[in-house]
């Protein structure tokens with residue numbers, strides 16, 4: 001299987017190279033040249049997540065000497081936490097919750113980060129230079145990447161986050177690592193952090209001393225593992241009742257949603273896919289009008305979805321160049337902060353479900369679909385544990401959210417971070433004089 005750039009199909013590489021490069025040399029995003037066509041019975045007898053992962057990802061790694069033979073051990077190491085798909089018994093219609101928050105940092109970003117770390121470790125085996133992973137984060141990615149790469153001797157991690165613009169517990173998860181992880185609270189916005197990362201990659205002085213790599217959500221090494229839980233959940237419900245499950249997915253940069261679309265495209269039993277966005281409406285407007293108009297992001301309670309120019313749309317358009325066909329493949333609906341709060345409150349009382357603010361957008365969209373008379377088996381994709389956003393959730397539900405053990409442990413560690421001015425010079429000085 002080869003990967004080509006969304007912008008120039010001439011440039012082709014194998015999976016390991018696509019993962020190592022992150023972004024194609026022409027600025028495009030890597031996509032597989034073709035998709036496998038699975039039928040459900042090809043997964044017969046497979047129930048454990050690592051086994052489903054191996055079967056699903058194998059054709060995507062085919063021909064890559066560095067990954068294909070290692071896929072079993074990569075999947076075993078990366079998919080080492082549970083993914084419950086739980087029916088909601090008090091729901092007004094058939095409804096399940098796919099809980100993606102049982103990894104080390106309590107959000108779905110752990111899937112991509114852990115698979116990427118295991119894969120890069122095998123690709124880098126014997127490489128002469130240490131790798132420095134530079135990551136700008138709006139909250140969850142940085143923690144997941146730090147956790148996944150912590151204590152691996154072949155790599156250093158540098159995390160940049162906007163000071164004061166992530167939840168208190170997210171900040172703690174970004175800064176509790178030490179060792180080969182250095183965390184910087186930048187006096188600026190997420191856009192400043194992202195700009196500093198981009199500038200660092202182009203800086204000749206940094207290139208002399210550091211071999212930089214990125215772990216951001218456009219790396220194809222994060223999308224493939226995200227397909228796995230959709231395969232897992234889709235197969236689970238297919239085996240139970242012979243029907244295709246429909247998914248409602250909280251969407252920001254569209255990495256999670258695109259993985260579901262790819263899984264369906266690869267033949268997994270998945271029905272409708274509906275994206276739930278917050279007040280950032282680039283995607284919902286595009287699907288309505290056909291005009292792609294990125295805009296500055298607006299801050300919302302579901303901050304990990306505050307994206308005004310979702311980069312994975314480029315991959316979706318590569319898959320469906322015809323707009324009407326693309327439009328027929330997905331739905332999308334936007335949920336504002338007032339609705340996020342009221343959904344957290346209502347579903348806690350009526351369904352006994354406590355959502356994080358991101359997951360609440362999906363739960364709200366489910367209610368909207370029901371009100372429109374839509375039927376079928378629906379899965380709410382839950383992207384983070386509500387305890388990560390206790391300052392938003394607890395006032396709505398009127399009680400404390402229980403903290404999962406893994407999160408409690410991270411919260412008990414000392415915080416190790418430095419503050420940083422939002423400039424390339426400041427970052428370069430830190431990289432060169434630790």
Ligand SMILES: *Cc1c(COP(=O)(O)O)cnc(C)c1O
Pocket residue numbers: 107108109140141217250251252253254255256257304305358359383384
């Ligand atoms: C990153 C994130 C999202 C958005 O996912 P995308 O892949 O960017 O669409 C949603 N919820 C949570 C909790 C996240 O961390």
